[in-house]
Amino acid sequence: MFGLTIASQKGGVGKTTVALNLSYAMARRGWRTLLVDTDPAGAIGLSLTKKLSQAPGLADHLYQHTPIAGLIVETKLKGLGILPTGKIPADESERFTNGLADGAVLKAIQTAAQGRYDVVVYDTPSGFVGATLGAMRASRYVVSPVQAEPIAARGVMRIFEVIGALRAKGHPVELLGILLTMLHTKTQSSLAVAEDLWKTLPGNLLFEATVPRDPAFLEASAAGVPVGLLRRRPPPIAMVFDQLAAELEARLAPDAKDVANEPIALVD
Amino acid sequence: MSPSLSWIDPGELKETLSRIGISVDGPPAPPPSFRPEPSEDQPSPPPTPNTEASPPPPHFEPVISVAERIDRFARWLEQLTHGAPMSIADPEGLLIEGRGLPEPLALASVALDRALRPIRGLLGTHQVGSVTLEIDGGRLVQTIWVVTPIGRVALGIMVERPLEPGRVELVREGLRRVFDW
Numbered sequence: 309m310f311g312l313t314i315a316s317q318k319g320g321v322g323k324t325t326v327a328l329n330l331s332y333a334m335a336r337r338g339w340r341t342l343l344v345d346t347d348p349a350g351a352i353g354l355s356l357t358k359k360l361s362q363a364p365g366l367a368d369h370l371y372q373h374t375p376i377a378g379l380i381v382e383t384k385l386k387g388l389g390i391l392p393t394g395k396i397p398a399d400e401s402e403r404f405t406n407g408l409a410d411g412a413v414l415k416a417i418q419t420a421a422q423g424r425y426d427v428v429v430y431d432t433p434s435g436f437v438g439a440t441l442g443a444m445r446a447s448r449y450v451v452s453p454v455q456a457e458p459i460a461a462r463g464v465m466r467i468f469e470v471i472g473a474l475r476a477k478g479h480p481v482e483l484l485g486i487l488l489t490m491l492h493t494k495t496q497s498s499l500a501v502a503e504d505l506w507k508t509l510p511g512n513l514l515f516e517a518t519v520p521r522d523p524a525f526l527e528a529s530a531a532g533v534p535v536g537l538l539r540r541r542p543p544p545i546a547m548v549f550d551q552l553a554a555e556l557e558a559r560l561a562p563d564a565k566d567v568a569n570e571p572i573a574l575v576d
Numbered sequence: 577m578s579p580s581l582s583w584i585d586p587g588e589l590k591e592t593l594s595r596i597g598i599s600v601d602g603p604p605a606p607p608p609s610f611r612p613e614p615s616e617d618q619p620s621p622p623p624t625p626n627t628e629a630s631p632p633p634p635h636f637e638p639v640i641s642v643a644e645r646i647d648r649f650a651r652w653l654e655q656l657t658h659g660a661p662m663s664i665a666d667p668e669g670l671l672i673e674g675r676g677l678p679e680p681l682a683l684a685s686v687a688l689d690r691a692l693r694p695i696r697g698l699l700g701t702h703q704v705g706s707v708t709l710e711i712d713g714g715r716l717v718q719t720i721w722v723v724t725p726i727g728r729v730a731l732g733i734m735v736e737r738p739l740e741p742g743r744v745e746l747v748r749e750g751l752r753r754v755f756d757w
């Protein structure tokens with residue numbers, strides 16, 4: 309069991325899209341995955357269904373100590389659960405996010421989910437404050453999406469600095485990788501940013517998978533589903549998250565999960 | 577001129593990454609095959625100036641990065657609006673910053689901008705002050721535009737009451753300063 313935080317300094321880079329679709333892809337690959345929405349805006353719920361966006365969740369655990377087990381929403385995909393944000397009064401966002409900042413509540417979720425899940429994925433609000441810092445404190449690993457455009461790329465150093473500061477204070481969090489998102493392969497300026505990061509950052513830091521800017525994401529959020537469930541024959545973009553999940557597995561510590569690595573015979 | 581689009585200083589990067597146990601000595605990731613190869617008719621890079629013969633570079637005041645400017649503006653706005661959810665979108669409709677405002681509402685600012693183009697033409701102005709959209713439950717999304725060197729930037733804020741004209745102008749000035757480099 310380990311925690312995996314999806315975090316970035318900048319908003320609008322696709323954190324929720326990554327958190328949701330990566331969780332779905334990981335669960336399909338056999339990881340029992342609990343997706344926890346720490347964003348007071350309830351982005352995961354808003355990406356899926358109205359019912360989920362209004363369901364009790366993390367806020368109810370934080371304020372009323374409702375047991376976590378009763379708040380997890382099981383999905384139709386076996387092994388994928390979601391802990392929504394819950395109802396937060398409009399003027400309580402700051403209190404909510406500050407209540408998660410020390411990481412204790414989010415770490416306790418892992419303890420509560422032990423044996424039922426292999427990984428807890430935290431979707432976070434933008435910026436390295438409050439709930440995002442709490443999720444990073446509670447996590448072993450961080451994946452940071454960076455939008456393929458200049459302003460986002462110019463903020464990329466911040467994630468290294470924040471992880472360095474957390475590690476200096478004894479939190480064993482590791483950066484699993486930087487994920488390029490919203491890459492527009494037909495726009496020279498977007499490609500130029502990607503090329504700059506490919507050249508500048510060490511090769512082991514960037515995931516080979518990149519998330520293109522694709523209307524299928526808009527379709528999926530309008531339909532309230534992960535992109536892999538958009539239709540019976542999912543759009544090609546859904547494969548990106550399968551690739552990302554596979555890369556992620558290769559980067560995880562060998563003791564994170566027992567994986568049989570032998571080839572699987574197609575025929576006897 | 578900055579050496580790279582990301583403004584990452586290799587020395588600083590190496591030092592920062594070494595503190596979190598990441599080596600920078602590994603080979604860079606191979607670029608995907610979809611990148612266009614440079615064609616032969618592209619202009620060759622300008623020759624490197626002879627630094628020995630050139631005068632020393634002029635002194636510049638320390639430059640605050642755009643990301644830092646946006647962060648400072650967002651924090652200032654947070655105080656001004658008591659933590660109202662907000663977003664900033666660039667002229668292409670890409671979110672530059674989002675703090676709590678659901679993405680569909682942020683994108684609505686961009687759609688509004690496009691819808692208002694004919695009205696701007698009628699009025700003969702680039703500025704249409706701000707537009708306030710009532711969505712549901714009495715929630716309002718106020719969109720404020722400002723013309724910047726990168727084009728028209730849209731700021732969306734979810735408020736209980738529309739900002740007063742004086743505050744709108746204050747916000748617009750703050751946003752203008754973010755992109756005034």
